[in-house]
Every structure is written in structure tokens, then in C-alpha cells.
Amino acid sequence: MSRVLLVGAGRHQRRVIQRAHELGLEVVAVDRNADAVGLAEADVAEVVDFSDLGAVVELGRRHGVEGVVTFAAERAVPVVAAVAEELGLPGMGAETAHLMTHKVAQRRRLAEAGVPQPRFAAARDLHEAHAALETVGVPAVLKPADSAGQRGLFRIEGLDDLDRHLHAALAESASGEVIVEGFLDGREVNTLFVIRDGVPSLVTLSDRIRPAGVGFGVALTHLYPSTLFGYGLEQAEETAGSSLRALGMPVGIGYPQLLVGDNDDVDIVEVAGRIPGGQMVDVALHGTGVDLIEVTLRQALGEAVPDELVRPRFSQPLAIFFLTAEPGPLPxxxxxxxxxxxxxxxxxxxxxxxxxxxxxxxIRPVQRDGDRRGYVIAVGDTNLEALERAETAARLVDVEVE
Ligand SMILES: Nc1ncnc2c1ncn2[C@@H]1O[C@H](COP(=O)(O)OP(=O)(O)OP(=O)(O)O)[C@@H](O)[C@H]1O
Ligand SMILES: [Mg+2]
Known part of the structure; x- marks a missing residue:
């Protein structure tokens, strides 16, 4: 029986364990939290902080794992790649993992390849940050160079905002670096690709509906299929694919996020090299029948993934509606x-x-993805019917606060 190493074993990662078991695989799970719910379901549980690369490599070797995976955890992406490299197992490689998780390195590579994106500049301190904002102009967005889940993400209207928020953004960056980039107006579209032999195949393109205000980066709803059509749709597909080729991902799941302006001009917000969190895996599963977890497990073991597992089998309109405080239904x-x-x-x-x-x-006002307290997925004859059904159902949740 083949064994896979699962890096991170929290609530969301249990799905990988369940799917692995269905596929007849054994799971060695690693999490620094002894109470992580996935550890109890794994065949072998190891309580180790996965940022300790040497320790993860050692236990992977000791347990004779034949593949390394993670699910949804951005911080685990470089670890999975490095462990795979150390153990001689399939993976995207540590260098590519850096491009997929470090926003400055990623933007530099995209710029070299001429992929459309906002102006950007990197900074490590207040002086550099002021210079960066000078280059980029306002409105801008300030983010840690290497983080996720909208931690330390701020809209910047001027130097005052920068002075106020720089510390919080720097504090979220392991490498002590931030990126300042132009604020993009428009509709957000998220895409999911499976990459085989460096060739990306599009699985879904869906709308990400976001709130106004400080929570501008949070997905309140995913709508599939996207409401984009015609030239804008074509541009989005083309730009998303070219971003993955530019970053040179050889294998894995690609998650380009894009903003589409009023004139159908498309810019890359960010490209992730993993199955994203926030139920995106369900956009592919319920929307098209493509199981990204199975694909990830097979690729981690070095199996060739056939077209049947990658090609959308149907197109089922759906909406994933997250439970949040305003504009959501929660108090x-x-x-x-x-x-x-x-x-x-x-x-x-x-x-x-x-x-x-x-x-x-x-329950706090919505500012980052962790402020979402649940979700409802509904299907319908159209994406808008699905959204209406999901919203209606979400109102049936009862929450009392004090
Ligand atoms: N330059 C920008 N202009 C407009 N909106 C932006 C910009 N950058 C980020 N956002 C919004 O914030 C969201 C999160 O941005 P980004 O992906 O860069 O941060 P993150 O912390 O890595 O979040 P995630 O975990 O969603 O990847 C984007 O999906 C988008 O909605
Ligand atoms: Mg991200």
C-alpha cells in the first residue's frame, strides 16, 4: 500500500485523508497541534511543527512515504516542495514553490514574461515603503510578501495609511518584506487549473464576490460559471494560463486570481500553486465533477493523471455562500x-x-478569510438561481450573540 505524507492536518485537511483512504492509500499526517482533528484520522500521526524542514524530511524517510501533499495551506507549499526534493519524490521543486508563494518574486517573474499585472514595488522598512508608494501611486494595496488569507492586507490611500499599517503587514511576513501594488478596480475571477508536464488545463473559472471596505479581499461568494463572457472571458482564460506558464509550474494545481476591469482588461492579482482553501475545491467538484484532491494525490505519487480526471465532466451552476457578519447574515x-x-x-x-x-x-466584522464562520453550497439551473437558494438557506442559520 502506498503511503503519502500530509503536511498539516487541521479540520480542512481531513478531506485529503478520507479521499486517500478511499483510494487505498495510507496517510502519515504532520501537525504541530496534537489536537489537530486530522491526526486522529491518519494512519500515522506525528506532532511536529512543519516549519522544521529537517524533522519533516526525517519522519518522511522513516515512514517510507512515496509522496508528499498538502491541502489549502499556503505555508505548507514550500515545505512540501522541499521535502519532496530531499526525498527524491515528485513535486514542483523548491524554486518554483518560492515563485508560487512569495509575492515579490512572483511579480518579478510575471513582469519578465510580460503578464499583465499592477505596478508594484517591494519594501523592508518605512523609508522603502514610502519610495514604493511613490512608484506605485494611490490607491494602492499593501501586503506581506509571503502570507495568505488576507492577513496584513490593506488598501492604502496615502502616506498616513502606509505609516499606520506597515507594521502589521511586516509582522505577517516571515521574510520581513512587504509588497505595495496598484489597487485594481473591477470584478474578480478565480481560475483552477491542473498542470501536467508544464501544461495547464483549465478546470473552472468562477466569480469571487467581495465586500466593499476593509474586507475587500475576502470571498463572500463563489459563483460558477462566471458571469464573464465574450472577449473578457477569453482574456481571463488566456492571462491565467500564461501566468502559470511564466511561473514554470511543472505539475500540480494552479490557482490564478484575476481582476477584470470595465474594458475587459485583465490583471493578475496572485497565482497560488495549491488547491486553494475556502471551498474552492468544491467549485471544481460540484461544478464539473473534477476531483482536485484525487489529482493531487496521484500527482504526488508520480502517477500520470489521465484526461478523464482533468476534463470537466459537466457544468453545474452553483454558488458557495459564506456566512459572515455584514454584509452577510451573521451578527x-x-x-x-x-x-x-x-x-x-x-x-x-x-x-x-x-x-x-x-x-x-x-464574530468580527469581515476583514480576512478567517472571519467566515461557515458556508452553504447550492446548485440551480443558473448561477443566479443557485445564489438565491444559497442565500435563502443561509438565513436559516440561527446565531445568538451577547
Ligand atoms: N492589487 C489589488 N487590487 C485590488 N484588489 C486586490 C489587490 N490585491 C489583492 N486584492 C484583493 O485581496 C484578495 C487577496 O489578495 P492576495 O491573494 O494577494 O492576498 P493573500 O493574503 O495571499 O490572500 P489569499 O489567501 O486569498 O490568496 C484578492 O483576491 C483580491 O480580492
Ligand atoms: Mg495568496
């Missing part, structure tokens, strides 16, 4: 009690839903 405050998931699940069109609420925790 803000300390959670006293909650319920209603059963009602949501039996609501028309709903195919999957979950609540991540915990009694005693605080």
Missing part, C-alpha cells in the same frame, strides 16, 4: 448559541453546508 459579538444546520441542509438546492462556529468565540 457580530460573542457566540452564545447557534443552530439550524439541519434546516440549511434540507433547503432547496443545497448540496453541502457547514458551520465553523464555536460557543464563546467572537
Amino acid at each position: 457580530t459579538g460573542c457566540v452564545k448559541s447557534f443552530g439550524g444546520l439541519e434546516r440549511v441542509l434540507s433547503s432547496p438546492g443545497v448540496v453541502q453546508a457547514d458551520l465553523f462556529l464555536v460557543e464563546g468565540e467572537t
Whole structure:
């Protein structure tokens, strides 16, 4: 029986363990948190901080793993690539993993390849940040060079904003670096690709609906198929594919995020080299029948993934609606009690839903993806019908706060 090493074993990663078991694989799971729910379901559990590369390599070797994977965890991407390289297993390579996870390195490579993107500049301190904003102009976006989940992400209107937020952005960066880039107006489109032998195949293109204000980066809803059409759609597909080719990803899941302006001009926001979090895996699964987790597991083991596993099998309109405070249906405050998931699940069109609420925790206004406290996935004859159904079902969640 083949063994795979799963780097990170939190709640969201249990799906990988379940799918691996269905495919007849054994899972060695690593997480620094002994209570991580995935550890209990894995065949072998190791409590190790995966940022300790040497320790992960050692246990991978000791357990004779034949592949290394992660799911949704940006921080694990360079680790998976490095461990695979050390153990001589399939992977994207440490150099590519750096391009896929370091926003400055990535933008530099995209610039060399002429892939459309906003102006950008890197900075390590206030002096450099002022110069960066000078180069980029306002409005701008400030982000840690290497982080995810919208941590330390700010819209910048002037030097005051930069002075106020730089520290928080730097604090989220392991390499102590930020990127300042032009703020892009427009509609956001997210794409999922499977890459085989350096060739990206498009699986889905979907709309990411976001709130106005400080939470401007958070996905409130994923809508599939995208409402984009004609030239804009063509441009988005073309630009997304060219970004992955420019970054040289040989194998894996590619997740280019794009912004489409009023004139159908397309710019790259960011390109991830992993299955994204936030239920994106379900856009592919419910929308097209493509199982990105199975693809990832097979690629990690060095299996050739056939077209049948990559080509969309159908196109089912769907909406993934996240439960958040305003503009979502949840109140803000300390959670006293909650319920209603059963009602949501039996609501028309709903195919999957979950609540991540915990009694005693605080629901905050939406600022980053971690502020989403659950989701509802509904299907329909059109994406808008699916959205209406998901929204209707989401209102059946009952949350009492104090
Ligand atoms: N330059 C920009 N202009 C407009 N919106 C932006 C810009 N950069 C980021 N955003 C918004 O913020 C979101 C998150 O940005 P980005 O992916 O760079 O940060 P992240 O912390 O890596 O988040 P994620 O985990 O979603 O990848 C984008 O999907 C987009 O909605
Ligand atoms: Mg990111």
C-alpha cells in the first residue's frame, strides 16, 4: 500500500485523508497541534511543527512515504516542495514553490514574461515603503510578501495609511518584506487549473464576490460559471494560463486570481500553486465533477493523471455562500448559541453546508478569510438561481450573540 505524507492536518485537511483512504492509500499526517482533528484520522500521526524542514524530511524517510501533499495551506507549499526534493519524490521543486508563494518574486517573474499585472514595488522598512508608494501611486494595496488569507492586507490611500499599517503587514511576513501594488478596480475571477508536464488545463473559472471596505479581499461568494463572457472571458482564460506558464509550474494545481476591469482588461492579482482553501475545491467538484484532491494525490505519487480526471465532466451552476457578519447574515459579538444546520441542509438546492462556529468565540466584522464562520453550497439551473437558494438557506442559520 502506498503511503503519502500530509503536511498539516487541521479540520480542512481531513478531506485529503478520507479521499486517500478511499483510494487505498495510507496517510502519515504532520501537525504541530496534537489536537489537530486530522491526526486522529491518519494512519500515522506525528506532532511536529512543519516549519522544521529537517524533522519533516526525517519522519518522511522513516515512514517510507512515496509522496508528499498538502491541502489549502499556503505555508505548507514550500515545505512540501522541499521535502519532496530531499526525498527524491515528485513535486514542483523548491524554486518554483518560492515563485508560487512569495509575492515579490512572483511579480518579478510575471513582469519578465510580460503578464499583465499592477505596478508594484517591494519594501523592508518605512523609508522603502514610502519610495514604493511613490512608484506605485494611490490607491494602492499593501501586503506581506509571503502570507495568505488576507492577513496584513490593506488598501492604502496615502502616506498616513502606509505609516499606520506597515507594521502589521511586516509582522505577517516571515521574510520581513512587504509588497505595495496598484489597487485594481473591477470584478474578480478565480481560475483552477491542473498542470501536467508544464501544461495547464483549465478546470473552472468562477466569480469571487467581495465586500466593499476593509474586507475587500475576502470571498463572500463563489459563483460558477462566471458571469464573464465574450472577449473578457477569453482574456481571463488566456492571462491565467500564461501566468502559470511564466511561473514554470511543472505539475500540480494552479490557482490564478484575476481582476477584470470595465474594458475587459485583465490583471493578475496572485497565482497560488495549491488547491486553494475556502471551498474552492468544491467549485471544481460540484461544478464539473473534477476531483482536485484525487489529482493531487496521484500527482504526488508520480502517477500520470489521465484526461478523464482533468476534463470537466459537466457544468453545474452553483454558488458557495459564506456566512459572515455584514454584509452577510451573521451578527457580530460573542457566540452564545447557534443552530439550524439541519434546516440549511434540507433547503432547496443545497448540496453541502457547514458551520465553523464555536460557543464563546467572537464574530468580527469581515476583514480576512478567517472571519467566515461557515458556508452553504447550492446548485440551480443558473448561477443566479443557485445564489438565491444559497442565500435563502443561509438565513436559516440561527446565531445568538451577547
Ligand atoms: N492589487 C489589488 N487590487 C485590488 N484588489 C486586490 C489587490 N490585491 C489583492 N486584492 C484583493 O485581496 C484578495 C487577496 O489578495 P492576495 O491573494 O494577494 O492576498 P493573500 O493574503 O495571499 O490572500 P489569499 O489567501 O486569498 O490568496 C484578492 O483576491 C483580491 O480580492
Ligand atoms: Mg495568496
